[in-house]
Amino acid sequence: MKVAVIGTGYVGLVAGTCFADMGNDVICVDIDEKKIKTLNEGKVPIYEPGLDKLIKKNVSAKKLIFTTNFDDAIRKSEVIFIAVGTPPKPKGDADLSYVENVARGIASVAKKPKIVVEKSTVPVQTCKRIMQVLDCNEGDDNGKCIKHLVVSNPEFLREGSAVDDFLHPDRIVVGTDDEKAEKVMDKLYKPLNSKILFTDIQSAELIKHASNSFLATKISFINAVANVCEKTGADIEKVAEGMGLDDRIGRNFLNAGIGYGGFCFPKDVEAFIRISDKNGYDFKLLKEVQAVNKGQRELFLKKIEDSIWNLNGKTIGVLGLAFKPNTDDMRFAPSIDIINTLLEEGAKVKAYDPEAMGRAKTIFKDKIEYCDDMYAVPKDVDALLFLTEWDEFKKIDLEKVKKMMKQPFVFDGRNMFNPKDMRAMGFKYESIGRL
Numbered sequence: 001m002k003v004a005v006i007g008t009g010y011v012g013l014v015a016g017t018c019f020a021d022m023g024n025d026v027i028c029v030d031i032d033e034k035k036i037k038t039l040n041e042g043k044v045p046i047y048e049p050g051l052d053k054l055i056k057k058n059v060s061a062k063k064l065i066f067t068t069n070f071d072d073a074i075r076k077s078e079v080i081f082i083a084v085g086t087p088p089k090p091k092g093d094a095d096l097s098y099v100e101n102v103a104r105g106i107a108s109v110a111k112k113p114k115i116v117v118e119k120s121t122v123p124v125q126t127c128k129r130i131m132q133v134l135d136c137n138e139g140d141d142n143g144k145c146i147k148h149l150v151v152s153n154p155e156f157l158r159e160g161s162a163v164d165d166f167l168h169p170d171r172i173v174v175g176t177d178d179e180k181a182e183k184v185m186d187k188l189y190k191p192l193n194s195k196i197l198f199t200d201i202q203s204a205e206l207i208k209h210a211s212n213s214f215l216a217t218k219i220s221f222i223n224a225v226a227n228v229c230e231k232t233g234a235d236i237e238k239v240a241e242g243m244g245l246d247d248r249i250g251r252n253f254l255n256a257g258i259g260y261g262g263f264c265f266p267k268d269v270e271a272f273i274r275i276s277d278k279n280g281y282d283f284k285l286l287k288e289v290q291a292v293n294k295g296q297r298e299l300f301l302k303k304i305e306d307s308i309w310n311l312n313g314k315t316i317g318v319l320g321l322a323f324k325p326n327t328d329d330m331r332f333a334p335s336i337d338i339i340n341t342l343l344e345e346g347a348k349v350k351a352y353d354p355e356a357m358g359r360a361k362t363i364f365k366d367k368i369e370y371c372d373d374m375y376a377v378p379k380d381v382d383a384l385l386f387l388t389e390w391d392e393f394k395k396i397d398l399e400k401v402k403k404m405m406k407q408p409f410v411f412d413g414r415n416m417f418n419p420k421d422m423r424a425m426g427f428k429y430e431s432i433g434r435l
């Protein structure tokens with residue numbers, strides 16, 4: 001099948017590459033010329049395990065092309081995926097102008113009917129708007145109005161395991177009210193041999209926001225329980241284990257910590273609250289989920305201040321900047337809020353992340369010190385913070401770390417170490433939901 005993917009970011013690049021690997025001829029389009037140039041030089045602009053190999057394989061096989069030539073990609077393809085960003089506007093609504101621009105482009109360029117698949121995360125009823133834009137086209141070569149088909153196909157991949165998630169999804173959600181579009185989507189996804197849920201467009205759109213909001217709720221729930229654990233002497237790890245053994249609950253997303261971040265949960269929860277509000281429902285539950293999430297960072301900072309007293313003039317080491325392990329993505333990462341507060345309080349910050357240093361430099365500029373490896377961080381610090389649970393941090397030589405620190409304060413925002421062992425080694429150790 002001839003497929004175009006518009007937007008070559010975390011989602012578009014992975015989806016396009018995987019569709020090529022599944023035997024389709026894929027053109028990935030982006031307006032970012034630098035990104036396309038990088039890809040055409042054989043380099044991958046993001047860190048995503050397994051992606052570089054898969055891109056190389058499919059580019060060599062001539063199944064995958066990267067271009068900025070939107071018009072050409074639209075004309076040559078029968079199925080067009082929209083995978084552009086939908087960032088939050090200042091009040092929290094999703095900014096759908098990128099999606100609209102792509103739809104307008106398709107309407108003005110396409111001379112034949114296309115299947116336009118909305119893959120970006122969008123509020124319910126966005127596809128209706130896309131249809132409205134597509135219906136307003138200049139017509140075919142004879143001036144006859146073209147009827148494009150619109151499908152909702154939200155993406156559930158997770159950064160850090162995106163390729164594997166795309167090729168082995170729990171489910172594929174396809175929203176369409178057209179039989180032909182359903183058949184095409186069925187054929188496209190058939191090689192994955194996964195469960196496909198065909199439904200109406202509005203339900204498909206809503207499934208994505210509801211799923212992400214539910215997962216965010218699970219995280220805030222366990223964080224709220226962690227706060228009760230700290231006040232009562234219970235251990236959140238044991239509580240989560242006991243809860244997770246119940247099949248109805250499950251252990252996933254019950255990891256207490258400094259809260260969720262990334263490009264999906266914060267903006268999708270906010271956008272879901274806003275779209276519910278616009279439609280007359282005050283989603284108070286999700287507002288509380290946000291409040292708990294924000295509170296986790298504040299509580300973490302309070303623990304640091306309570307322990308080491310004044311932050312002014314202190315040197316704080318930070319291990320982990322990405323919003324989660326196995327990605328270089330720092331969008332809405334808890335590390336940003338935490339480091340900015342430390343800087344505001346007059347602390348000096350030294351930091352290291354295995355993959356996110358490049359992105360960190362664009363965020364913090366010369367306000368923090370960037371270390372070349374994890375052992376450069378603890379040297380002469382008053383406190384060491386663990387903010388992302390990278391595997392290499394779990395294996396860090398703690399004896400060596402302790403000898404390098406000015407004061408042995410460790411604040412573990414991801415519960416990576418055992419409190420008893422840490423204290424036995426002489427650390428003054430704080431984590432989340434465990435005494």
Ligand SMILES: NC(=O)c1ccc[n+]([C@@H]2O[C@H](COP(=O)([O-])OP(=O)(O)OC[C@H]3O[C@@H](n4cnc5c(N)ncnc54)[C@H](O)[C@@H]3O)[C@@H](O)[C@H]2O)c1
Pocket residue numbers: 006007008009010011012029030031032035083084085086098101102119120121122155156157158159263264
């Ligand atoms: N990142 C994730 O883990 C994830 C997972 C599931 C869903 N999503 C959703 O998928 C969408 C894309 O997310 P992302 O993380 O890939 O974003 P991203 O910012 O990494 O990529 C978006 C890309 O679209 C490009 N773009 C913008 N306008 C364009 C246009 N008119 N033509 C061509 N390219 C254009 C940008 O240059 C950018 O490269 C969002 O709605 C997001 O919520 C993201």
